[in-house]
Amino acid sequence: MIPVLNARWPQRLVAQNWGIVLLVLAIGGFGALVLYSAAGGSVRPWALNHGIRLIVFTALMLALGLVTPGLWLRLAYPIYGLILAALVAVEIVGFVGGGAQRWLDIGILRLQPSELMKLAVVLALARFYHFLPLAYVARREGLLPPLALIAVPVVLVLLQPDLGTSLAILIGGATVIFFAGLPLLWFLVPAAVGLASLPLVYQLLHPYQQRRIDIFLNPELDPLGAGYHITQAKIAIGSGGLRGKGFLEGSQSHLAYLPEPHTDFIFATMAEEWGLVGGLLVLLAYGLLLRWGLRVAIDGSGVFQRLAAGGLVMTIFVYIFINLMMVMGLAPVVGIPLPLMSFGGSAMMTVMVAIGILLGIDNETRASKRPGGVVDPA
Template sequence: MLYNSFNTQQTFIQKLKKIDYILLICILLLGLVSALAMYSTDGGEILFHSKSHISKFLIFFPMMIFLSFLNIKFWHTFAYFFYFIILLFLIWAALYGVKASGSQRWINLYFINLQPSELMKIAIIACLAKYYHRIQLNQVNSIKTISIAVLILSLPIMLVIIQPDLGTSILIGLSGIVVIWLAGVNIKYFIYSLISLLISMPFAISFLQPYQKLRILTFLNPDRDPLGAGYQIIQSKIAVGSGGLTGKGFLKGTQSYLEFLPEKHTDFIFTLFAEEHGFLGSLALLLVYIIIIYRVLKIGAISRSYFAKLFCYGYGSSIFFYVTVNMCMVLGLLPIVGSPLPIMSYGGSSMLATMIGFTIVMSAKINHKQLIA
């Protein structure tokens, strides 16, 4: 199968010419910027975080290019299998996973502590894209079709919530909902769901963990506990604001270097970047993400395969959600929910999931004229 996917040498060269090089350059650029940012988090030295982050990018980026040459049919064929494997990993994590900071989210695979919920962000898009691939438009709004889609979406969300990881479960839910909406489900179902959610929210809050309730209260008023729960977001806003228009300069971020900003290598990597490079640097970084999202959506637009269209549109929307949630979170516009910034944030599972998503998108570009029965 692998040989057939690559076909002949001439076919390989033809496929090489069809790669979206603008998208590839933007991903590589993000990798370079993230390496410098991680180097900065380690105080201008190549220590654990920078060494681990750079090595993972150097592994996953070539892997993405190599696997992109697999036919889009390959990803369509194994979409359900991918979903069920990650679902089993989530169950395994819930029962025997590695515990850290009060959460049980990781599986120890010796060479990497895998966080299955990150991979589920991609698996749910691929699974629902395949599910709707063969469903006729007149059947999309049937109770049976919607019920199966909701079940596919609900299972991983529930498994991630019990870890507990409310932020990732919300992002998985948003990714799945986008695909369901793009498949043509009537907007009235989304309106009914939204009304039900708003009505049930007061009851749902009572089931939140104490730290999750504290995050919501901190978001509403960070100054209520400036040295405790509100410390992270207050310091984050100070760091971003102190960057000004052009920033303090590379390796010169005082909030970061004087250790006022915890977790700066993970979800708050944008804070460090904004302090060092200012508003203009942040705008440039945001522009790179906008170009990436645009290229992913454009690939979906030119793809003849409905599976490829749904996946690209769903994945492009998901990147938008990840970037928006992360940046709004560090600016105090949303509660802290634990949403990594794609490629920029430290984390092997997040990097792997992001690269798998780009792999399928690039495969869709190379095989954009191909139909899937």
């Protein structure tokens, strides 16, 4: 039997990587400050709720940090199946908002199962390769089942429709497959085929998705319509200069020129008031978080630990990378929030759960390196 919280849990809590916990709180706290400014110097409607969520999910993150990785190994498939069922439920009774059907209204929370599927796919694939003999990794048996585990939720999420989240699920899953040891050629060939088929894929997209791509390639095509988001984000970031306009002095967000200043475009809101210096500090904070996560993946004590950590780090990276690229006009607008800073419950919960699992893996690894340290069985 694998313990969830064994008798050593007080020691595990004390031994938690508190530097990372403080880093997460710093990013989230700064996000609350930006949300306070975006609302014109008011804690409502965003900053207060963001702060409450940050506290609640930090407690959840710390609790998950006490869980031994072996439990995630046992529960990986049940978690995947449960969230897959939730995705099917979204198609049947899901809440419709903003022209998309992506949420389940469970009373106290409007849950977006596709966000949690990013983590579930990673855990399920890590479990698959943990028990797969190494000789089978580069064979058909090591590729077809993982592709099925990825393809089913990707298709369901595309039906919502949510291209950004489906890409995040695909990238997280592909990362685990790559780290498992599949030959690089197996990735290069599909990538080449995918690039060659982009014109066909474009024709299969929804009209609004095609429009986003058109605007990405030429924002001036419709500066007051579909290109308005990117144009205003660029103006906000550029007008911030080196040191920014100052706290509570951002004109683009306060005068409602910048759409979604509290969610997808919160980085532009921040950059206008805090400038290049603030932007670089945010990037440094994220860089430290990702560097730690990558170290956890490299040092993991088992196959499951290494693959799960690698996939979770990539999932967090995809959030950051796509959001920043989108805000700066270097990628189409796909509606992916900036982790820990953007207003929204599902995305924050997903990232905090991922960090909590990483903390648990890190705890186990560091415990095994201490004199007399033991690794909990998996």
